[in-house]
Amino acid sequence: MTSEFDLIRQHFTRATTHTDLAVGDDGALLRVAPGMQLVVSTDMLVAGTHFLPDADPADIGWKTAAVNISDMAAMAAQPRWITLALALPAAEVDWVARFAEGFAACCAAFNVDWIGGDTTRGPLNLCATVFGEVPVGRAVLRSGGSAGDDIWVSGQPGLAALGLQALLGQRELAGEARTSCLAALLRPQPRVALGLALRSVATAMLDVSDGLLGDLQHILERSGCGAQLEEVALPLAPVLAACGDAQAARDALLRGGDDYELLFCTPSTQRDTLQALSDKLALPLSRIGCLVEGEGIVLCRQDGSREALAGRGYDHFGKPGGN
Structure with missing residues (x-):
């Protein structure tokens, strides 16, 4: 039987490019560049609400990362890091492998380091948290519009x-x-x-x-x-x-x-x-x-x-x- 830790080692541990410490400890170590603010956003995807249960797991993986990375774009932030917490009904290795492939592909496409997360047993539920950087005072908010724009x-x-x-x-x-x-x-x-x-x-x-x-x-x-x-x-x-x-x-x-x-x-x-x-x-x-x-x-x-x-x-x- 595949254990939780086997799943993490085999499918959820990826190389990083701009992270001091990623998967393997109780937390990741990140370094925000001088003059930058940290932007954080979380989105959850639930089977039957955000995707059909029989959807291709690689597509589900891509979308789980993409909807979070999109929040960084919406604030004019450069996405840098992402974590993933997921509940799985069972440790179906083929499903997990395809899901991780799609998630990692989206992260790679936008140069986002996958730095950790958590797994547990439960109804299929996927929750990612993305971290980005934006120069201090340069984030684009929802509140800056004016009549005539x-x-x-x-x-x-x-x-x-x-x-x-x-x-x-x-x-x-x-x-x-x-x-x-x-x-x-x-x-x-x-x-x-x-x-x-x-x-x-x-x-x-x-x-x-x-x-x-x-x-x-x-x-x-x-x-x-x-x-x-x-x-x-x-x-x-x-x-x-x-x-x-x-x-x-x-x-x-x-x-x-x-x-x-x-x-x-x-x-x-x-x-x-x-x-x-x-x-x-x-x-x-x-x-x-x-x-x-x-x-x-x-x-x-x-x-x-x-x-x-x-x-x-x-x-x-x-x-x-x-x-």
Whole structure:
């Protein structure tokens, strides 16, 4: 029988590049560079809530690391270290090996040292804690937005939601559309390079995990603003092309979540800078509206009408359908 300590030695002990002491003692030893603040974030993934129980364990491993690393990007921090605590129903060596492979691959892709954690028996539950560095006073918070700032989103929000619908048998997707939507859901790409580049540009920022509208509402509440979105500016075309349903595409983009794209605000004077950054990173950046005085979210439709949108995102303790 494989013991807890065998699992740790065989699958959860990895080489590190910028850590004084990693796995093997009662704690890791880290050294934060002079002039830097330590940024810490924790995310938990639970079977049946954040991933399907029969999902590829390598994909689960990647996503467990990615959603945490994305939080560093959202604060314009350089991710440095990560720990992992996991509960396993049983010590299934093949499952653990695949999971560890995916987790380690994501860490390696973003130069994050995996420095320890814990294992125990229990319902499948994965909890990572990520540590990053940002120059003192340079972190981008949710609270810095002002009326008149542009609102931007990176990449292609909405595809992950369609991917989940496909896995649940709620929507038929075929060919390249299915491939891209499942990739967005199962292998999200933390926008670390973008987050770092926005240190001197963005006034407010977060990553989209619970739906664009719901996460935008967090910025509005912390910044004391409202938002005006432009229907014509929403990056709907790729989502619509994937599903062929205009209403479903809009719902996926605005409310779907699980994208881990960056939603951020910048002064309107920075538009040329953002276009150049988009070209440099080969990453679409869409200016979808602006912050305004007041509160709430209004969508300006192409026909000139205005629609009030509820800024509700996914809530683990909310009523079914509350997002």
